[in-house]
Amino acid sequence: QVQLxxxxxxxxxxxxxxRLSCAASGYTSRMVCMAWFRQAPGKExxxxxxIYRRSGSTNLTDSVKGRFTISQDNTKNTLYLEMNxxxxxxxxxxxxxxxxxxxxxxxxxxxxxxxxxxxxxxVSS
Numbered sequence: 001q002v003q004l005x006x007x008x009x010x011x012x013x014x015x016x017x018x019r020l021s022c023a024a025s026g027y028t029s030r031m032v033c034m035a036w037f038r039q040a041p042g043k044e045x046x047x048x049x050x051i052y053r054r055s056g057s058t059n060l061t062d063s064v065k066g067r068f069t070i071s072q073d074n075t076k077n078t079l080y081l082e083m084n085x086x087x088x089x090x091x092x093x094x095x096x097x098x099x100x101x102x103x104x105x106x107x108x109x110x111x112x113x114x115x116x117x118x119x120x121x122x123v124s125s
Contacts, residue, residue, distance in 0.1 A: 002026045002114040004096045009119030016086050016123070022079040022096030022116055031098045033106035034079045036070060038092035038121075045095070049081065050106050059107070064090075086123045093118040 008020040024031065035050035049060040049070035058070050069082040079096055097112035104111035 002028060002031060002098050002100065004098060004114055004116035006094065006096045006116040006119040009094060009121045011122040011124065012086055014087055014123055014125050017082070017084045018086065018121060020081040020083070020094055020096075020119060020121075022081075024077040024079065024096075024098060027100075028077045030100040032102055033099045033111075034072065035097045035099070035106070035112055036079070036081045037095045037097055037109075037112075038090075039095070040089075040092040043092075047109055048094070051079070052106060083121070086121075088123050088125045090121060091123050092121060094121050 003025045005023045006020060010018060012018055031053050033050050033052050036048045037045050038048050039045035048064055051058045051070050051072055060068055067085045071080045095118045096116040098114040099106060099111040101111055
């Protein structure tokens, strides 16, 4: 089992910045990749970014490229999402997720079987 706890959400004005953190515990050695997802009211949850645990290779969705950065500190078992130049459309509940299967691609949303409780990000115009 892997437990994930997010922190760092809040309310900011457009153009502002926030840094989300996700502390992982439990069988963290089994994690293959970690990701940030978000879900706005009335919309489906979507993956914002993911990072490979061992290589550190990252991928971000087009709408956040150049503004968001995903990173990790494996010594602290912590995942980060640095969010700059925030826009009102970034408003959502942000979730941290982890995948432990080496058989599924980190690009596959169903690979993520462990989830945090979420942290709210609200961007006002």
